[in-house]
Amino acid sequence: MPERLRHPTIYEIYPRSFRDSTGTGEGDLRGVIEKLGHVRDLGADAVWLAPFFVSPLADAGYDIVDHCAVDPRFGTMEDVDALIARAHELDLKVIFDLVFNHTSCEHPDFLASIEGDEDAAARYVWRDAKPDGSPPNNWLSFFGEGAWSWNHKRRQYYFHQFLTCQPSLDLRHEAVRVGHRKTVEFWVARGVDGFRMDAITSYLFDESLKDNPPAAPEVRAKVTGEPFNPYTFQDHVYDMLPGDGAAFGETVRDWAGPDIWIMGENNSGNRAIEMSLDFTREGRLDAAYALRLASIADGPQGYADTIAALDGRWIAPWWFSNHDGARHVSTLGDESAASAKFFALLLSVLPGTILIYQGEELGLPQPDLVKDVVSDPHDLLYWPDGPGRSGARVPIPWFEDEPHRGFSTAEPWLPMDWGRGLSVAAQEGDPQSVLSFYRVVLRLRRELGLAHAVRVDPEAAGDALTLRIELGEARYVAIFNFGEAPIAAGEGEILAETGRVDDRLPRWGGILRRG
Incomplete structure (x- = not known):
């Protein structure tokens, strides 16, 4: 990718829930093509498409039967080619998933x-x-x-490191690697600009099959997963060997070539930053996002500690929502437009790559679904306390008054019960909407080059987070209030703000100033 896209703004599309062009109730690739202009207008640099390959869809398409074929429910290979061509016309790069840890049990x-x-x-x-x-x-x-x-x-x-229907592959086996290489080369030849490597920390394991030890309290607090999930009870030192997986990332880089942008999903929660740094050493991946970066629930101190740990090496993309968990406006915010704008501004000033999940630019909250409509196995296993993956996949509302909010002419595969004012059409012409705010702050991010900050000095003081950003000769200050009591809004030219009252920032107040 060009230098300006070394740290891109990436918009994740979950095709099944984005736009249905055929009247089946499920989104498809032609629907994605129809709405790529929305992604371009938002200010994204690239689109990442969740899997649309041949799959029984037992795990949202991450149980793959054929990595080089399109599942007919999503369209055809001609649709893929048209999607890549249209994205490139709009100056959007295209990123596809590589699911190399496992296959479907129907493979x-x-x-x-x-x-x-x-x-x-x-x-x-x-x-x-x-x-x-x-x-x-x-x-x-x-x-x-x-x-x-x-x-x-x-x-x-x-x-199987995931569902029983997802048997793990032995990535040490030459035939497996040959197959994976063919997959990479196939999609590169069709014009894909990048890849997101799913679950890279799970690629390899200890061949002697030693038992995992119990997790010490400080380890368990950081292991990825809900606290009631027994997975968090173990220290996963033998069922995943991230160091060996990092070396495999170098192999994938060789297959793809130097011009393909590659990002890994790092699910090693208790060693997240360390592992992301290892995965992105010279000649390996461009970025490795850690699941724990989206789970910073301890407010300002969590962000300050993470920025300090990265220490100018902006290789761990920031994100708040994706297809695998409940929407952040509900989990981190209070479902208000104010909290949606707060996190939009925070995301826009953070250094490095950022990931935006479809619908967060509308301030969509996490829907409440009844069990009868939920099919996700992780949600059902811990119902009603699961991760909320089904709710995060409820289709996007494009219009206010069209049937099924313009997503489809047929009954959607998940019920859409969005409130008024949340659709793209409703927010399009409203300068005070969440959508308009996202466009403003993402434009600023690109114009100011905030992704490429030379230095970011974080300061956490109670419920206040202050980021002092250095970019060449330019200096910026961003201030955020996570708490109830108002805080000072600082001084200097205001570039973007949300919630300010006079010179104070209330809860969910944020501001970006020249420093």
């Missing part, structure tokens, strides 16, 4: 391995039971259940 190789094909079996992680019939070790899946499932036909356990 031909996995089915063949069950039937006794040993070449196919070697691509996965099959192991014998212990003498007492129990699994090979104590490893747990990311969802908190056992990471080993018994197959009575093969009479062995297979390893």
Whole structure:
């Protein structure tokens, strides 16, 4: 990517919930093409598309049968080509997912391995039971259940770090690597500009299958997952070897070439910054976002500590929402437009790459869904206290008064019960809307070059966060109030603000000034 896109603003699209162009109730690639202008007008540099490959959709498309084919529900390969071409016309780069940790249990190789094909079996992680019939070790899946499932036909356990329908691949196996290389080269040849590598910290594991030790309290507090999820009870030192996975990132870089922008998803919560730095060493990935960066619930101090730990190495993208968890306007904010604008301004001044999830530019809250309409396995496992993935995937409201808010002419695959005023059309012409505010602050981010800050000095004082930003000769100060009591709004030319009353910032007040 060009130098100005070294730290891009990336807009994530979950195609199934973005726009339905065919009247099926599910979004598709043609629907994405129709609405790419919205992404361009917002101020994004690139679009990241969640998987649209052939899949049973047991886990939102992250259970893939064919990584180089389009699932018919989303469209055709011609639609992919048209999408890439249209994005490039709009000066948007295109990023696709690489899901290299596992396949669907319906993948031909996995089915063949069950039937006794040993070449196919070697691509996965099959192991014998212990003498007492129990699994090979104590490893747990990311969802908190056992990471080993018994197959009575093969009479062995297979390893899966996620759902039982997502058998893990053995990335040390040459045939697996050859297949992955073909996937990378296939999409690069079709014009893709970048990749997001799913779950990179889970790629490799200790081959001796040692038990994970219990997590010490300070480790458990940082392990990615809900506190009631047994996964957080273990220190995951043997079921994931991030250092080895980082080296594999270098291999993927070689396959893709130097001009392809590559970002990894780092789910090593208790070693997040350390691992992201390792994944982005010279010759590896361009960025590695940590799941924990979106979970900074301890307010200003959390942001200050993270910025200080990065110490000018802006390799860990910032984000508040994505397709895998409840929307941040509800979890971090109070569902008001004020809190939506507050987090928009905060995101826009943070250094490095930022990720925006479809609908957050509208201030969409997390919908309340009844169990009968939810199909996500993680949500159902811990219902009603799961991560809220289904709610985050409720389709986008494009219009106020059209059927199904302009998303589809048919009944949507998830119910849309959005309040008035949240649609794109309702906010389009309103200068006070959340959408208009996002456009303003993202334009400033690009014009001022805030993503490329030379230095950011954070200061946390109670409920106040102050960021002093250096960019060449330019100096900027951003102040944010996370608390109830008003704080001083500082001095200097105001470039962007939300919530200021005279010279004070109330709760959800933020301001960007020249320093």
